[in-house]
Amino acid sequence: MSTTFPRTGKKTRGYSVSEVEKFLATARGAYDESDATAALTAEQIRGMAFSMTKNGYSPEHVDAALERLEDAFAARERAQALAQAGTQAWAEKAQADSEVITARLRRDAGHRFSRVSFLSLGYNRADVDRFAGRVVKYFDNDFPLTVDDVRGAVFRPQRGGYREVQVDAVLDGVVEVMLAVR
Known part of the structure; x- marks a missing residue:
């Protein structure tokens, strides 16, 4: 056993x-x-x-x-x-990845991700938008945010909310960039 x-x-x-x-x-x-x-x-x-x-x-x-x-x-x-690639190439890749993430997260509130139908549950848009603001501040201004904060992010369910798969994929990308620049 x-x-x-x-x-x-x-x-x-x-x-x-x-x-x-x-x-x-x-x-x-x-x-x-x-x-x-x-x-x-x-x-x-x-x-x-x-x-x-x-x-x-x-x-x-x-x-x-x-x-x-x-x-x-x-x-x-x-x-x-x-x-293999050197510090410069690694930093450039991390920077490019963070720019892709922040471009998505800077979209207008309520429109950062696609939504599920009104009859289905997704992530609460206000919760996700609020957390997205924290992530953007982290990348722009060194706002305190840890990998554990991102991994542990929890969003309430909402009818017609954001599509969970998309939100989770972006959060995975955030974790990946944060681990890359540690």
Whole structure:
């Protein structure tokens, strides 16, 4: 029986133990480069999802570990890119990525992302717009904002709200730029 993370209990759902263990084995092989077939990136780690099962691993503990793992892979990817392309090229790419993100987030309030139909739930537009303002201030004026703030951003549901997939993709881009310039 594995004890990598606390379990949720027999009546509570958590992440599938076998899926998490399999992913962690793949991540170990990819990170220490002992498994040539296990190519893994920080972006793939950020998008990782597991099935929910009773008596599974505690999602909060696994998510925290995935965030640390993503940080480690991002730092390694940054070091490799700096060694290959140089500091100037790396900084230019991060700058270009941040400009794409801020261009989207500077759109008019209520129009930064496409909306779901009025009958469907999306992210609350006012919540997202408010957070978008914080992100723009971060990029423009070094407003205090951390990777954890972005990862932990929560938006209320709203009928006719912003399309979640689009908002999440931009937030992933923000995390990627923030990790790149650490």
